Amino acid sequence: MARIIVVTSGKGGVGKTTTSAAIAMGLAKRGHKTAVIDFDVGLRNLDLILGCERRVVYDFINVINGEASLNQALIRDKNCNLLYILPASQTRDKDALTHEGVGKVLDELSKDFGYIVCDSPAGIEKGANLALYFADDAFVVTNPEISSVRDSDRMLGILSSKSRRAERNEEPIKEYLLLTRYDADRVKLGEMLSLEDVQEILSLELLGIIPESKSVLSASNAGIPVILDEKSEAGQAYADVVARYLGEKLAHRFIDGKQGFLRRLFGGRK
Amino acid sequence: MVNTSPTLEFKSSTFFAPILILYTNDMIAIEQTLYEKINLAPDFFKDSPLMIDLRELNKLNLDLDFAQLAQLLRRVGFFPVGIRGGNEQQNKQARALSLPIDTVRELGNSIIIGETQKQESTQQSLTQPEVAAIKEPKEPVQPAAIPPVSATTILVTQPIRSGQRIYASGDLIILSQVSAGAEIMAEGNIHVYNTLRGRALAGVHGNTAARIFCFDLQAELISIAGDYKTSEDLNKQTYNNPVQIYLQNHALIIKEIA
Ligand SMILES: Nc1ncnc2c1ncn2[C@@H]1O[C@H](COP(=O)(O)OP(=O)(O)OP(=O)(O)O)[C@@H](O)[C@H]1O
Ligand SMILES: [Mg+2]
Numbered sequence: 001m002a003r004i005i006v007v008t009s010g011k012g013g014v015g016k017t018t019t020s021a022a023i024a025m026g027l028a029k030r031g032h033k034t035a036v037i038d039f040d041v042g043l044r045n046l047d048l049i050l051g052c053e054r055r056v057v058y059d060f061i062n063v064i065n066g067e068a069s070l071n072q073a074l075i076r077d078k079n080c081n082l083l084y085i086l087p088a089s090q091t092r093d094k095d096a097l098t099h100e101g102v103g104k105v106l107d108e109l110s111k112d113f114g115y116i117v118c119d120s121p122a123g124i125e126k127g128a129n130l131a132l133y134f135a136d137d138a139f140v141v142t143n144p145e146i147s148s149v150r151d152s153d154r155m156l157g158i159l160s161s162k163s164r165r166a167e168r169n170e171e172p173i174k175e176y177l178l179l180t181r182y183d184a185d186r187v188k189l190g191e192m193l194s195l196e197d198v199q200e201i202l203s204l205e206l207l208g209i210i211p212e213s214k215s216v217l218s219a220s221n222a223g224i225p226v227i228l229d230e231k232s233e234a235g236q237a238y239a240d241v242v243a244r245y246l247g248e249k250l251a252h253r254f255i256d257g258k259q260g261f262l263r264r265l266f267g268g269r270k
Numbered sequence: 271m272v273n274t275s276p277t278l279e280f281k282s283s284t285f286f287a288p289i290l291i292l293y294t295n296d297m298i299a300i301e302q303t304l305y306e307k308i309n310l311a312p313d314f315f316k317d318s319p320l321m322i323d324l325r326e327l328n329k330l331n332l333d334l335d336f337a338q339l340a341q342l343l344r345r346v347g348f349f350p351v352g353i354r355g356g357n358e359q360q361n362k363q364a365r366a367l368s369l370p371i372d373t374v375r376e377l378g379n380s381i382i383i384g385e386t387q388k389q390e391s392t393q394q395s396l397t398q399p400e401v402a403a404i405k406e407p408k409e410p411v412q413p414a415a416i417p418p419v420s421a422t423t424i425l426v427t428q429p430i431r432s433g434q435r436i437y438a439s440g441d442l443i444i445l446s447q448v449s450a451g452a453e454i455m456a457e458g459n460i461h462v463y464n465t466l467r468g469r470a471l472a473g474v475h476g477n478t479a480a481r482i483f484c485f486d487l488q489a490e491l492i493s494i495a496g497d498y499k500t501s502e503d504l505n506k507q508t509y510n511n512p513v514q515i516y517l518q519n520h521a522l523i524i525k526e527i528a
Contacts, residue, residue, distance in 0.1 A: 150451070153450075153451070157430075157431030160428060160434075200465075203429070
């Protein structure tokens with residue numbers, strides 16, 4: 001049975017898709033057969049970040065509608081043969097996503113995969129609700145600013161009341177915090193919330209802090225998940241996240257931006 | 271010896287049913303909107319029990335043939351299980367259809383956890399059903415002689431997040447934080463052994479002796495029996511401190527517990 005992870009946030013543009021691609025790749029790299037699903041119907045994105053946009057033939061909705069089999073629609077990643085992508089449809093409307101359809105696809109994937117990562121769209125509408133409905137674990141992606149924290153809190157409420165686990169009175173979804181686009185310098189200047197500020201409101205188990213890093217943009221332009229850029233801080237931070245999720249005890253890094261000193265000495269950041 | 275194996279047993283319990291609040295008596299519009307809603311979540315609504323709330327409709331002085339409505343609902347695939355807020359005529363029709371009449375409470379008898387409804391949606395002809403717990407219909411309904419509601423205490427251990435609501439017909443005890451944007455309500459007292467950032471309303475049915483206790487007061491709103499203060503009115507001294515809140519001559523008193 002696969003473990004189903006939803007990457008969610010409420011607020012848009014906080015780094016869900018970046019995170020989904022990175023952790024799916026991270027899990028696959030560590031030997032777990034992993035599928036990553038794009039729930040953002042109408043706004044295909046994940047396939048771009050994973051650099052497989054030109055190999056998309058069938059999509060998630062085709063599979064739900066029975067127009068293609070899962071095997072036809074799944075795209076094997078070019079960098080790691082244990083990673084598969086199920087892309088979203090760019091054209092079809094969101095109504096095609098149904099509880100029943102999504103449940104069937106996840107059931108079928110579960111037989112064969114160790115982890116299924118669901119990249120949620122922003123908002124608290126149907127797509128986002130469906131992405132989290134079947135989840136076992138939730139990665140709540142939050143930026144250090146008040147509107148993002150508020151939206152994450154709202155999402156946590158939905159996770160605990162509107163999921164399959166909640167409806168069936170099963171053990172609740174395990175919720176983790178991922179603080180992304182964290183800029184230690186701006187936190188010091190008081191322009192952004194600190195980790196403590198965020199945790200005062202959310203109080204979740206922290207999986208990792210992903211620093212704001214130019215390498216994220218260059219990686220996505222190149223169609224390679226940033227976790228494969230082992231020299232970048234963001235890549236290392238995501239590798240830590242995957243390790244912690246799999247049970248390793250690692251100290252948190254990138255909180256106080258100690259690297260800031262060196263960065264200033266040598267100019268620019270990786 | 272007398273045979274002691276029981277024939278039957280009564281148990282007190284609650285079950286969940288959506289509440290249908292009507293804002294129009296236009297049967298065609300109602301049917302169409304219902305089909306739209308059902309199409310959005312067929313599994314959720316299929317064969318669902320439904321509590322019918324006519325208060326809003328009657329506020330608008332719109333006449334409605336209740337028997338016809340019940341028929342429509344059954345045709346669409348719901349099972350009406352009760353009516354509330356009906357007028358004499360509608361209650362009579364409900365009784366004729368063997369449907370219980372709920373005259374007791376605003377929000378049901380027990381706990382509600384779910385999304386709060388946006389205010390705007392009340393402009394539509396029909397709102398999204400709010401999910402509430404309603405009491406299992408008691409034996410033959412006698413609206414005039416309802417026994418006093420037994421005050422049950424509800425204990426919540428998980429955090430109450432923004433957008434969630436909790437309602438207790440007795441006391442409410444919460445061990446985790448209550449987020450900004452969350453709402454907790456009790457007919458009795460409210461205890462929050464953690465940070466209270468959301469809205470807390472105690473004594474919502476007019477019990478002026480109800481109190482609110484919390485470990486760290488940062489609430490958006492506090493209210494006892496309808497008398498309230500918003501965060502703007504909360505003075506800085508009690509803010510961020512463990513306090514108790516009670517009513518004295520219609521004034522909310524906030525006192526530190528030290
Ligand atoms: N750690 C980071 N450092 C710098 N830029 C980042 C970081 N994480 C994400 N970004 C950038 O933020 C933007 C939004 O990221 P992404 O698409 O992953 O967010 P999202 O939450 O999936 O957005 P949406 O809600 O639209 O689906 C992208 O341009 C991405 O490159
Ligand atoms: Mg995205």
